[in-house]
Amino acid sequence: MYYLFINENPGPAGVVHESFPSMFHSTDSYSDVTAIFIGSVFGIVSVIIFVIFLYIGIRQKENSQTKIRVWIIGLIIYLGIFIAGMIDYVNFTNSESIKLFLGFPLPTAWMLFGIYLFPLYFTFFYVIKFKYWVLSDEKEKQFRKLCNESLSTK
Numbered sequence: 702m703y704y705l706f707i708n709e710n711p712g713p714a715g716v717v718h719e720s721f722p723s724m725f726h727s728t729d730s731y732s733d734v735t736a737i738f739i740g741s742v743f744g745i746v747s748v749i750i751f752v753i754f755l756y757i758g759i760r761q762k763e764n765s766q767t768k769i770r771v772w773i774i775g776l777i778i779y780l781g782i783f784i785a786g787m788i789d790y791v792n793f794t795n796s797e798s799i800k801l802f803l804g805f806p807l808p809t810a811w812m813l814f815g816i817y818l819f820p821l822y823f824t825f826f827y828v829i830k831f832k833y834w835v836l837s838d839e840k841e842k843q844f845r846k847l848c849n850e851s852l853s854t855k
Contacts, residue, residue, distance in 0.1 A: 741787045748783050752776045755823050759834045768834055775822050782819055786811030 718724040756772050790808040793799070802810035832838065 737787070737791060741784075744783050744787065745780060748779050749776065751820075752779060752823075755827075765834075768830070771826050772823075775819075775826075778822070779819050782811060782815035786815060 716725060752772060752775060759768065786808055789811055793806055793808050800807050803814070805813060827835070836844075
């Protein structure tokens, strides 16, 4: 909604080059404070919802403190990675020099190596604790029994 009521900054989209009118070039980076704030809030809410939905997928009958701790620690680290990426983005747009990490500007590096790779933390615990948090042996036996009953009635 915000973008419906503001004039777009032409910098990131490109402006006509002075010497070569058929070519576009970029100007200053986009650093609208309101847009950055809205994007940050949206990102934080997205991370929280993502982690909550992952937690909902885990069996809730056995309320383990370890399970809750693992998810809360993961949420805090994931939010920290996202917020660090946003802070570096703001610094990147207001700075003359570019700091690189493995050949990428810092905000891009946070996105590639943090935001994209950190869900492997949740995947690791999902795989390791699958038998206890998702499908226990007795639930699997009950499922197989129901499958066998269903197949025998056909």
